[in-house]
Amino acid sequence: MSYAAQMLDACRRTFNVDAGLLAATIDTLNDCTQACDADTGCDLSEQTVSELVRCIRLCQDCADVCTATARVVSRQAEYDANVIEPLLEACAAVCKDCGDECQRHAQMHQHCRVCAEACRSCEHACRELLNAIK
Amino acid sequence: MSYAAQMLDACRRTFNVDAGLLAATIDTLNDCTQACDADTGCDLSEQTVSELVRCIRLCQDCADVCTATARVVSRQAEYDANVIEPLLEACAAVCKDCGDECQRHAQMHQHCRVCAEACRSCEHACRELLNAIK
Amino acid sequence: MSYAAQMLDACRRTFNVDAGLLAATIDTLNDCTQACDADTGCDLSEQTVSELVRCIRLCQDCADVCTATARVVSRQAEYDANVIEPLLEACAAVCKDCGDECQRHAQMHQHCRVCAEACRSCEHACRELLNAIK
Amino acid sequence: MSYAAQMLDACRRTFNVDAGLLAATIDTLNDCTQACDADTGCDLSEQTVSELVRCIRLCQDCADVCTATARVVSRQAEYDANVIEPLLEACAAVCKDCGDECQRHAQMHQHCRVCAEACRSCEHACRELLNAIK
Numbered sequence: 001m002s003y004a005a006q007m008l009d010a011c012r013r014t015f016n017v018d019a020g021l022l023a024a025t026i027d028t029l030n031d032c033t034q035a036c037d038a039d040t041g042c043d044l045s046e047q048t049v050s051e052l053v054r055c056i057r058l059c060q061d062c063a064d065v066c067t068a069t070a071r072v073v074s075r076q077a078e079y080d081a082n083v084i085e086p087l088l089e090a091c092a093a094v095c096k097d098c099g100d101e102c103q104r105h106a107q108m109h110q111h112c113r114v115c116a117e118a119c120r121s122c123e124h125a126c127r128e129l130l131n132a133i134k
Numbered sequence: 135m136s137y138a139a140q141m142l143d144a145c146r147r148t149f150n151v152d153a154g155l156l157a158a159t160i161d162t163l164n165d166c167t168q169a170c171d172a173d174t175g176c177d178l179s180e181q182t183v184s185e186l187v188r189c190i191r192l193c194q195d196c197a198d199v200c201t202a203t204a205r206v207v208s209r210q211a212e213y214d215a216n217v218i219e220p221l222l223e224a225c226a227a228v229c230k231d232c233g234d235e236c237q238r239h240a241q242m243h244q245h246c247r248v249c250a251e252a253c254r255s256c257e258h259a260c261r262e263l264l265n266a267i268k
Numbered sequence: 269m270s271y272a273a274q275m276l277d278a279c280r281r282t283f284n285v286d287a288g289l290l291a292a293t294i295d296t297l298n299d300c301t302q303a304c305d306a307d308t309g310c311d312l313s314e315q316t317v318s319e320l321v322r323c324i325r326l327c328q329d330c331a332d333v334c335t336a337t338a339r340v341v342s343r344q345a346e347y348d349a350n351v352i353e354p355l356l357e358a359c360a361a362v363c364k365d366c367g368d369e370c371q372r373h374a375q376m377h378q379h380c381r382v383c384a385e386a387c388r389s390c391e392h393a394c395r396e397l398l399n400a401i402k
Numbered sequence: 403m404s405y406a407a408q409m410l411d412a413c414r415r416t417f418n419v420d421a422g423l424l425a426a427t428i429d430t431l432n433d434c435t436q437a438c439d440a441d442t443g444c445d446l447s448e449q450t451v452s453e454l455v456r457c458i459r460l461c462q463d464c465a466d467v468c469t470a471t472a473r474v475v476s477r478q479a480e481y482d483a484n485v486i487e488p489l490l491e492a493c494a495a496v497c498k499d500c501g502d503e504c505q506r507h508a509q510m511h512q513h514c515r516v517c518a519e520a521c522r523s524c525e526h527a528c529r530e531l532l533n534a535i536k
Contacts, residue, residue: 003299003386007306010378012313030298031271034342038275040462041343044455045280053446056458060442061206065221067335068202072195074302075309082227086220087199093216110278118271137433137520141440144512146447164432165405168476172409174328175477178321179414187312190324194308201469208436209443244412252405329474333489336470340463350495354488355467361484 002027004074011076017132022073028118028125029070032095035118036063039102042111055101055112062098065091066122073129084133088126095123136161138208145210151266156207162252162259163204166229169252170197173236176245189235189246196232199225200256207263218267222260229257270295272342279344285400290341296386296393297338300363303386304331307370310379323369323380330366333359334390341397352401356394363391404429406476413478419534424475430520430527431472434497437520438465441504444513457503457514464500467493468524475531486535490528497525 001009005023036059043052043059069091072084099119106113135143139157170193177186177193203225206218233253240247269277273291304327311320311327337359340352367387374381403411407425438461445454445461471493474486501521508515 003303003382004306006382007303007310007379010382011306011310026302030302034294034298034338035271035275037339037342038272038279041459042275042279044459045344047452049452049455050449053451057209057443057446060209060462061217064202064205065217068198070302071198071305074306075191075194076306076313080227080231083195083199083224083231085224086227087224090217090219090221090224093214093220097214097217111275114271114274114278137437137516138440140516141437141444141513144516145440145444160436164436168428168432168472169405169409171473171476172406172413175325176409176413178325179478181318183318183321184315187317191309191312194328204436205439208439210440210447245409248405248408248412325477328477329485332470332473333485336466339466343459343462348495348499351463351467351492351499353492354495355492358485358487358489358492361482361488365482365485 004030007074017129021129021132025125025129026070026074028122029066029073029091032118032122033063033066033070035115036060036066036098039111039115042109046109048108052105055098055105058094058098058101059115062094062119065094069126079133081133085130088130092123092126092130095119095126099123138164141208151263155263155266159259159263160204160208162256163200163207163225166252166256167197167200167204169249170194170200170232173245173249176243180243182242186239189232189239192228192232192235193249196228196253199228203260213267215267219264222264226257226260226264229253229260233257272298275342285397289397289400293393293397294338294342296390297334297341297359300386300390301331301334301338303383304328304334304366307379307383310377314377316376320373323366323373326362326366326369327383330362330387333362337394347401349401353398356398360391360394360398363387363394367391406432409476419531423531423534427527427531428472428476430524431468431475431493434520434524435465435468435472437517438462438468438500441513441517444511448511450510454507457500457507460496460500460503461517464496464521467496471528481535483535487532490532494525494528494532497521497528501525 004026008019040059043056102112102116138160142153174193236246236250272294276287308327311324370380370384406428410421442461504514504518
């Protein structure tokens with residue numbers, strides 16, 4: 001059981017969404033942040049770094065938006081749809097962009113393949129949570 | 135001249151928005167993050183902390199979303215409207231929520247008054263940038 | 269296999285530390301960030317929030333220092349001992365402070381008990397990595 | 403008057419350090435984060451990006467450590483010397499590394515020159531605050 005799941009289990013909640021879905025989304029957001037931060041470092045170690053510039057940029061943007069989304073969702077403040085819905089939309093969109101770009105380098109670089117997977121999962125998780133709260 | 139402005143001035147840019155507007159937006163996002171982080175600490179020092187719970191929560195969310203927005207805008211990756219527009223929408227919305235809540239405590243607590251101003255400015259800046267790129 | 273482990277496995281590395289130890293440290297840092305962010309939200313939901321002020325403050329500091337440490341370690345830049353050693357010292361120290369405070373509330377609040385465990389593990393992991401690189 | 407200064411002015415404080423010094427340190431940390439984030443983006447726009455890899459890595463590490471330090475200092479929790487002293491040491495050290503590296507590219511790239519200045523100021527500010535609290 002992840003810490004996200006354990007904490008949701010232990011916590012008074014007002015947010016009316018299935019705890020399993022919420023915990024899975026948080027875990028996936030954190031995984032994506034980790035994959036993107038690490039992929040930035042891996043890209044910078046490649047001799048072909050100049051071909052990976054867009055990948056680095058998108059990994060950084062993706063990590064920042066996933067971090068903010070994970071923290072806002074974890075904290076379980078009142079859910080204002082005007083905040084959480086566009087935030088999840090932005091997160092799904094940057095995960096899509098980043099996943100597409102990583103996929104382009106997946107055959108050449110295993111780290112980009114792994115990061116593409118993390119981005120795809122996260123895009124999917126954000127859309128699932130969006131569907132559940134809309 | 136702020137560091138945001140100096141860096142934009144020194145940097146090859148592809149993002150087709152007035153540099154002065156962009157620099158002002160970044161500065162305002164960073165100011166809002168700083169005000170919200172500090173206000174969280176100030177609220178926690180008040181004896182009436184139990185009345186400030188919603189203020190603390192919203193300050194935290196606001197700081198996280200402003201940080202992500204500032205970094206994405208500063209980095210000047212390719213601007214995908216599918217990412218930047220909902221991100222700015224989410225940022226404006228959380229600044230509005232946080233500013234409204236801080237305003238409720240503005241007469242009692244000077245730190246909430248100052249934070250409310252920072253949130254209002256940031257909400258306004260996000261909407262101005264949105265108008266400029268849409 | 270966590271994303272931290274998969275990425276280390278896929279990445280050209282210059283940092284001369286056992287990859288398993290490094291991946292475990294990164295995972296533990298990320299877990300601690302998650303537990304501390306969530307515990308802040310849970311504490312703010314308790315009617316006894318005024319007794320949890322120090323817990324909230326330390327959870328926030330702990331999450332911020334763990335995040336920075338995880339990102340610096342994940343990115344695998346050149347390891348300058350002048351940076352990484354005091355950073356790990358600071359991280360272990362704030363995990364100890366936060367773990368001690370959470371432990372004080374562990375009988376009353378399950379979320380503080382879970383968070384105390386995450387902090388203890390993270391303090392331990394930081395010290396182990398420090399020992400391995402010193 | 404910066405928001406850091408206004409908030410310190412408005413806030414009940416237990417941390418026994420001159421408010422002007424504290425506000426100036428926080429402002430300098432935030433400036434350094436901004437310069438480093440922006441410099442990462444500028445470096446990635448240069449055709450000679452492969453010569454700027456170490457600069458990008460250090461800018462990222464520097465931004466992360468400065469962010470954590472700014473937030474911990476802003477929040478004004480109890481100051482445990484075991485946390486704040488090594489954190490400021492780590493911050494000064496990464497600012498020195500990053501400033502040195504940016505300086506190497508200062509003649510070629512104005513953005514690296516500006517970032518080097520921000521790093522130097524921040525290294526200096528961290529050491530001054532360390533001296534004041536030790």
